[in-house]
Structure formats: structure tokens, C-alpha cells
Amino acid sequence: MSGKRALIAAGGTGGHMFPAQALAELLLAEGWQVTLSTDERGARYAGTFPPEVVRQVVPSATTARGGIAGKLAAPFRIAAGVLAARRAFVRQRPDVVIGFGGYPTIPALAAARLMGLPRMIHEQNGVMGRVNRLFAPRVHRVACGTWPTDLPAGVSGTHTGNPVRAAVLAQAGAPYAVPGDGPLRLLVIGGSQGARVLSRVVPAAIALLPDDLRTRLLVSHQARPEDADSVTAAYAAAGIEADVQPFFTDVPERIAAAHLVVSRSGASSLADITVIGRPSILIPFAAATGDHQTANAQALAETGAAHVHPESVLDATSLARDIRAILTDPARAAAMAAAALDLARPDAARRLYDLVEEIAR
Template identity: 80%
Template sequence: MPRDTRTAPLALIAAGGTGGHMFPAQALAELLLAEGWRVKLSTDDRGARYAGGFPDAVERSIVRSATTARGGILGKLTAPMKIGAGVLSARAAFRRDRPGVVIGFGGYPTIPALSAAVTLGLPRMIHEQNGVMGRVNRLFAGRVQRIACGTWPTDLPGGATGIHTGNPVRQAVLDHAAAPYAPPGDGVLHLLVIGGSQGARVLSDVVPAAIAALPGDMRARLRVSHQARAEDVARVTAAYADAGIAADVQPFFTDVPERLAQAQLVVSRSGASSLADITVIGRPAILIPFAAATGDHQTANAQALAEAGAALIHPESVLDAPGLTRDIRAILNDPARAAQMAGAALSLARPDAARRLYDLVTEIAR
């Protein structure tokens, strides 16, 4: 018989408009629904673009919010009014359909929902994906019942205590968890290049040149999947073609888990969700932290993988094609080392992160 949802508890998930916030939110939503909860997602227009993978049963609401950290003078002046309107709207919605718990995943679109939860005394918590807590989560760290941390250790505000849950991954990633790793050999070599949900210009500038400088026999066996910004796709595609390298270049891959499972090596930014996917599936990586990330949190994210021997870090400030060529060649020429790196990545995985987070949700909802 179909489940009667009229009396099911409601979880309100608030998440900002990037894949880094939305993917772990989606993972929790999938589990909440499976456990009999109703789920609503509160985000902004940008976040809605990354909500396509959420189950149809999740009700979406677009909130008005803003940030005073970016934009011109007019944007900074009008931001408080937009945030205030969003808070009032969230309070009204919560009174009509009272959530049993509100979970924030970071980003300024979470401000209205978390503010409304604070003023109405609703159970509330936040999940921080990165090794350095973001601005909005830092703002609410002292006003929630639980702080779940995806990366450990996490730099938290003074007096705040975090609980290491790991970063939840989507079911599509879990479907490939611990997929057997095929070390690089004499056959086809699959290389995946991912730059976060927006792609990354620096990866488009440097990575094709680095791969083009690999030995001819290695280039002939390479199959590259490269995620690039839409404006960079044509030139990146041409760069690979000029070097005689088979490459699939797209602005966004909908099948990243499958490509990860197939890959012998991953070249990636070190956003928290990307690293969660890499460790759950278990693949060697070369990581290029985004230099402008708030608090340099991508370097903090990458550190645990580097210390475990799962990844090499190339700081963006010194990134160049020759250094990248050297490390790609070294890993793909050493099957034993590549396999050891894959195993080290897998040792850091938290495939049960969504369940750990769900346990905290139900704990405070009681």
C-alpha cells in the first residue's frame, strides 16, 4: 500500500546554489524519503539548476536571499531587505507546514530558513562540507543544536563543537562504491578531469598542454573526459584533437560516478563533494585546490588525501604543465603505485555519511 504522507514528519533542507552544497543535500533527501519523511528543499534560482537529481517527491521552494559579501554598492544596500523578506516568507511557510527539523548545508540561500527556524524555536542543524567553515554556517554555528562536519578536522568558530559525519554522496555514487580498480597497464587509459560544478578555467589552460606532452604511446591509449566551462569547450576540444588525444569535453557530466569508476587517474579541484565521490569509489587523484576559495578551504580539504598517499596536490600558484605532465606520467607508468593510491583513497571513504547525518537529524527532531 502507498505510504500515507499526511502525518509524516517534515524535514526542511536549505542549501546554497552550488553542487558542493546541493549534492550532499540531495543524498540526505534521498535517505529521508526512504525512511518515511516528507522533504522540502529551500534554495535560490541558481541552486534550482542543481536540483534536477533530487527525487520528484521533494517539494522545491525558491527563496529570496542575498549576500553583502559580493556585488556593487546597490547590491550591498538592498541585501538586508531581500534577506528580511526571505525570512518573513520562510516564517509564514513554516507556520503553515511546521518542519520537524531544519537542516542547512551552507550558502547564503540558507539564511532565510535557518533564521526562521531560530526565531520559531524549531530543531535545527547545519552540515559543513569543507575543512574551513563557510561564512553563513559560521554565522549560525552558535545557534543550532548540531554541527555535522564533512571534512575532518574542520576549522570551527571558538566554542563550537562539530561531529564528523563525512560528506554524503548521492545514490548514483554509492552504486559504484568501492568499484574494483583496474591499474594502468598496456591497454586503454581513462583519465577524468573535473573542475567542480562550474568547471575551471585554469584546468582548461594547463591540463590539455600537460597531457599533450606525455609520450606518444601513452597519448595514443588515453581516453580523456574533461569537464570545462561552456566558453572553454571549443578550445579544449581543439587542443586535445591537435595532440591526437581522444577526448570527450563537456560543460557538465551527468554520469560522473560512471566515469570515476572507469578512471585510472582523476585530475580534480578539491571541492568537498568531488573528494567524497573520489574516496567512496576509490581512485588516485592529482588535486588542484581553487586558490580563491574562502579560507583556502580546498587546500584543507585535500590535505587528508595527500597525507594518506591517495593524492598529489598541485597548488594553483605554482601549477604548470611540465610538473603536471611529470606526475601524470609517473602514476600511469606505475600500476603498483596507482593501485596503492586507489586503496588509500578508499580508506578515507565515508559511504555511510548520509546515515550518520540522518541519525543526527532524528536525534534533534525528537
């Protein structure tokens, strides 16, 4: 048992929280004590963290949203968060602070800098987020999930890959059953934001597929609650058996069972898809900061692991064409699955852990 303490700070989206959870799981296994620092929104995403992880909710805010009043109040909330984090660190000093991005990481990283604590960040995407870009020159290590990553001038990074949770590792490299004459499983996952276009276009694309293909489809579709009824109705009109939910708690198992995944290209989603090894059609979120989802998808597109559809030209006809091309060509589907697996970094959490150990010394 190491007896060391790690403070993990992460923003309130799955893209930040899933790799943070993966590192937390490994730290606990290595005998560390782990605290998760986040804001009230992030705390709602922390339910799948191991119960041994202490939750610490600190005030934070973003200057990018919330209107004039929100923008004016944000610096004061952030300052309050920094003071709260500093008081917590005085009571129980962490050996290392690791930030995973998002505005809720500002208090912990700022307090760690003020106190001279060992600190590092992990950037999941090919283009750094605002907060990580701010702190990159002010930490001891910068770990990168996607390579290459656009880093600030004078900052060097270490390519660790994006850590995946234990539930994903349990499915790592699961044998791929190529599409044949039986049922065909399609998984549609949209991430925590921007999934509305998938709810509109994917059912329309599937309705255009030939009868012999369409009637064999079993679809799992993650849709916003406000879109669930219309998506369910669209599939029913096309004669499709579909499981439509706002959130799947068993995404790794569904990826492993899928013949094809249609997804946004968030970093955590791509890490899951590559570690398990499945063909995919990726639709980068057009409004993502710095167009980072397109950067995330680049390696999969270049190696033939995925077809990438820019949202600006996405339509039902082209999407139906690609779905049909993959599901009717077992050799192509198998090659895409193998190419995805070649890009996987199932040891990303271990690589990140080694950096944590290094700076904690």
C-alpha cells in the same frame, strides 16, 4: 513511515546541493516528507533531486558580490526571505531544519531560530563557510564533512563525512583496473567554478606526455561552455580522443571507469573520489574562501591517495610528470586507489540522518 517533515536549505552550488540531495534521498526512504529551500539559482541545480522533494524558492542574496547597489539591497532581500520562510513554516511546520551552507540557507535557518525549531548545519569543507560560521553557535548540532574542521570558539562538531548521492553509492568500492598496456582513462572535473586553469594546463600537460602513453589516453574533460571549443581543439592537436562537456550527468560512472582523476578539491568531489576509490591529482581552487580546498585535500595528500598541486605553482611540465608517474606505475596507482578508499565514509548520509533523528525528538 515516520510522517515527519524535514526542511533542507542549501545554496546554489554542487558542493552544497549534492550532500543535501543525498540526505533527502535517505530521508524519503525512511518515510520523511522533505522540502528543499533554496533561491532561484539553487533551483536550477535541483533537477536531480527525487521528484517527491517539494521545492521552495525563497528570496536571498549575498553581501559579498553585486556592487554597491547589490550590497545595499541584500539585507532587504534576505529579510524578505526570512519572512517568507517563516510564513511557510507556520503553514506547514517542519520537525527539523538542516542547512548545508550558502546564502540561500539564511532565510530557513533564521526563521527556524525565531520559531525555536530543531535545527542543524552540515559543513562540507575543512574551513567553515561564512553562513555556516554565523549559524554554528545558534543550532543544535554541527555536522562536519571534512575532519578536522576549523570551528568557531566554543562550538563542537560531529564528524559525519560528506554524504554522497545514490548514484555514487552504486559505484562504491568498484574494483580498480590498474593502468596497463591498453587504453587509459583520464577524468578531468573542475567543479562549478574556477575550472579555467584546468582547461588551460591539463591539455598542455597531456601534449607533453610520451607518444606511447599519450596515444592510449581517453580523456573526459568537464570545461566551461566558453572554454569547450579551445579545449577540444587542444586535445585534437595532441592527437587525443577527448569528450569535452560543460557538465557530466554520469560523473560517478566516469570516476569508476577512470585510471586517474584530475580535479579541484571541492568537498563533494573528494567524497565521490574516495567512496569509489580512485587515484587523483588535486588542484585546490586558489580563491576558495579561507583556502578551504587545500584543507580538504590535506588527508588525501598525507595518506598518499592524491598528489596535490597548489595552483600558484601549477604548470604543464610538473602536471605531465605526475600523470606519467601514476599511469606508468600500476603498483603506485593501485596503492593510491586503496588509500582513497580507506578515507571514504560511504555511511555519511546515515550518520547525518542519525543526528537529524536525534534533534527531531
